[in-house]
Amino acid sequence: MSYLEYELSNGLRVILDRTESKVAYCGYAVNAGTRDELYTESGMAHLVEHLLFKGTKHRKAWHILNRMENVGGDLNAYTSKEETVIYSAFLVEHFSRAVDLLTDIVFHSTYPQDELEKEVEVIAEEIVSYKDSPSELIFDEFENQVFQDHPLGRDILGEASKLKTYRSEDVHNFTSRFYRPNNMVFFVRGNLSLKRVVNTLENFTKGIPSDVIPLFRESPVIIPPTKKIELKDTHQSHVMIGSRSFYQLDKNRDAQYLLNNILGGPGMNNKLNLSLRERNGLVYSVESNLTSYTDAGVFSIYFGTDDSDADRCIDLVLKELKEFRETRLTSLKLSMAKKQLLGQIGVASDSSESLALGMGKTYLHHRKCDSFETIYNKITSLTAVDLLNVANEIFDEDKLFYLIYK
Template sequence: MDYQIYTLPNGLRLIHKPEKSAVVYCGMVISTGSRDEDETEFGMAHFVEHMLFKGTEKRRSSHIISRLENVGGDLNAFTSKEETVVYAAVLNQYAERALELIADVVLHSTFPQKELEKEVEVVLDEIDSYNDSPSELIYDDFEDMLFKGHALGHHILGKPELLREYTTQDVSRFVARQYHTEKMVLFVSGDIPFKKLTRWADKYFQLGYKQALGEQRVAPQQYQPVDNMIIKNTHQAHVIIGNRAYDMYHADRLGLYLLNNILGGPGMSSLLNLSLREKHGLVYNVDSIYQPFSDSGEWCVYFGCDPANAARCEALVYKELSKLRENKLSDALLKKYKLQLTGQMAISSENKENMALSLGKSFLRYEKVDNLEEISKKVEAITANQLQRIANEVFLPEGLSVLRYR
């Protein structure tokens, strides 16, 4: 088997991928993120992630920090629109230590008011740092425009005026509402006997916030494309062009992933890189991104350039999109692009930490994990006609929104 699964009585699911390695990668992925905040809680999901390291029923923050670092391990976390992840990497002999610590911070944090007040300042500094990076900030502003009025649109880091008002009670209330064990997946990748893992899971993860699930997520409504400019007085012009896209359960999701890789993926031979950088020398960096959510998605192209070249770069982007809509890929090109994608996935799978994170997130979303061979078969089944149809559904000029920083 590629992986083994076990469900605790409280609904928490464990997934284990046996891996011959001296290092164990493990963690908890929780189905809650910034989209699960109400309008008085903007930034709360991310703030909770910070506060998980600030004290539990039996540990102070210094004990949490040193617990794994003292044996050469690492403990980390991140928050997205729909997920919060706490994860660790340790030598095999300290795997139980890592799992016990993850259980402690996720299920038994106390969110002390004194620590909370200090951590607010840390997050405010993080927000300031982010605001100083227009190439990152523009993605948040674009999402706010694309999902206007919906929880998917607001910034993960939140609003300073709200963060300053949060109390221990506010944080505890959010955790009690969102941190249900049935919304959690415990993932482990390493050379640990599965029976031992299930015994540890029963020992450390039985307690939790199991209860009737709260409010269900509401999908965003239809939107009208927007063309907007924000004056930032930056040296470069920063531009995003994009659209709503398929959710993570859509039948054409993998097709759009392939199409996006062709258009502006990580390779130097992507269509946008060949046009804007290699042929015309107008940009240092141009990317396209496809991000599916549980009930919607987004696709966009980003580039930064000299303000004098912005209009020309936009025209070149639209030209490449038009080619994909109007011209079906030849068999030879399609074969090349499929090989590119499967090769990239194979190389990425060698990063064991990324693969462990993918293990947990895939099982949380789909209750299964496809191996590389299964994904490659799905990629191979994608046709040129399918890609052209997807391009005509997602890349239509009249459906695209544009955000510019000047």
Template sequence: MVDSLKRPDFVVGTLPNGLRWIHQQVASPTGHIGILLPVGSRDEGPDEEGLAHFIEHLLFKGTTRRKAYHILSRIEDVGGELNAYTGKEDTTLYASFLVPHYGRAMELLFDIIQNARFPEKEIPKEKDVILDEIDSYRDSPSELIFDEFDALVYGDHPLGRNILGTEESVPTFTREQVVNFVRTHYRPERAVLSSVGGISAKQFERMALKYAAAWTVEGPVADRLAAPTVRVSKEHRPKDIHQSHLVLGGEGLHVHHDNLTAMVLLNNLLGGPAMNSRLNLNIRERYGIAYHIESFFNPYSDTGLWGVYAGTDGETMDRCYQLIMRELKQLREKSLGTLQFNKAKTQLMGQMALAQESNSSLMTALGKSLMTFNRVDTFAEMATKVDTVTPAQLQEVANRIFDPSCISELRFVPTLTE
């Protein structure tokens, strides 16, 4: 039934099995549905590195009603898309399709989530696929350095592990491990069904009751290991590469922190996607010493990680590092002026509005918000949160997280320069 979380532009409800749902009706010929689960690589045991991602692959290998081919064809035959992805703390299965196929897509997603068989014969093949994926990832140092930075600051904690797993862990997975992990973590009362498309909330709720209400799981829920203390470390690692790569950063804010919006604004100002971010203007454009430079912020349920990535020539790496540290120092020591601060807030709100133009991205954002906070803000409410951030608040956050004594550093340097 619809509850008090109803907003003018979307409706939220809960099914009898505890599954929360959210739907936003839009004037579009397409629809987007996702099942979001609060489980990821962080929830793996000591001998399960990469298991959550491995399961994501196996979900499409057959159910009690369909073979793998029929799963893929069910959506792709009508021009749609079916996919999934795994994060540190979440897994998402989703489908995009024409509106007349809403029921087809929802029935398929819940057939997969409830009836996946994980065929024994498919397990060795999917292990090989993921091992190839790991090899491909290693060929991209600009991506690999992020995972190695996680390992540097989080150590042996699951947050420090590679989502893909390792060459040692993936070959050891068994069907029993897969089934036990799914039974423990894939639960309707923890999940969210999210939708954006051209049908009414009442139509969507009827479909959800038809296809999702039978999903039930019994047994205890596993506890999540608490976040570790973020380590401070500096390493330079020689690699067989031509360009040098740098990530520096440290502990950020968790997703429930009161200053989360200020942290998001600070990160966007420092090195967000706009070409006029501080890092891009003052390092790439002014000095021309970084082919790519950006900052990032990953908030988790009980911790967070911020950082700056730069790819540059080996001869200019030290200079690039110094310039980044100078930008961090200025944000700590100098409060933004009124004009500059208002421009930063306006920019972030504009980016937020543009992001909502993508219905598939909006579907994911609505579902993640409901899953994480058990509420969803309208755009007006999000804009108000941004607007109420003050320069003093931004500077306070900068002093907390940009403390030089708490910053870790990882460099990939060409072998010949070591």
């Protein structure tokens, strides 16, 4: 897989992955997420994502919703802690229509106050629903515990009480800082030439200011691990155990990725599932996860179980972590683990939408994208010693945080 790159005179970076498909994907990846909010702007990045569809200088909300729908296309967006992505899926013949609409909502949205107030009510309901789900809530609260008062620990949804105080000008203030061409990437995946992509973008972004706004992000410091137990009205105990891990471009990230897949990845044969569920019948599901940001990372294990079984489950988890720290994988087990992970990556890469979004996000932060061949070579070159070293770093019991809902 090869990518074509270009940078417009206004600073907008463009990346194209050419395919033979009649369906194409394109969008803007904006280098602005929850961690970029001021203390007084909690939830603003996510609120902007909602309001982008509610009216521009040229279109009403109804026209925005129908522009791609009328030709069978799709318009969507998501917000994370480090980026906001607005994108569309469509037949290749409607590429210009998609670029026109996406550019309009990204650069010319008006964020009307009446629509803002309605969307705040929608998000407030989302927050209530989210807080009613401890198996989801615990992930964000755990990150907040690990990053302690750093913006990376913030909840993406924000607080309803604060959201209700925001005015249209507050939203404009946020987007004026970050929604600039030099702080974005336009990504395309489809049967299109780079010339057509560039010409179309130059046409629709004409006149948009190209001034450079420097992006400043303070990296989170390492803090001592803590153990928190919160009493909640739940039917079972929900448990998170984890530590700080490696950032996106760290040399240990690939070994960490493989190690995590063996421990608690999506395969039913992962070590934690075999131990807690298959052998002992203590949980319905257990998983381990890695979240890698541009300058930090979090490793975590989650499971839900009967209150009476929580301590036993924790002991079993610690036993598995200890084994990884003390025992080097055999050549056969390492080879099997690599084949499983590469197969999962290959299957996942069959999704054009996921590939397009991943390409946009990666290029936004790192100005490069790894091909499957590059990833394959990185994974296959890992050694048992690489995994042992990573295990001793992130599975160290003295570095583990605990968050328990009872």
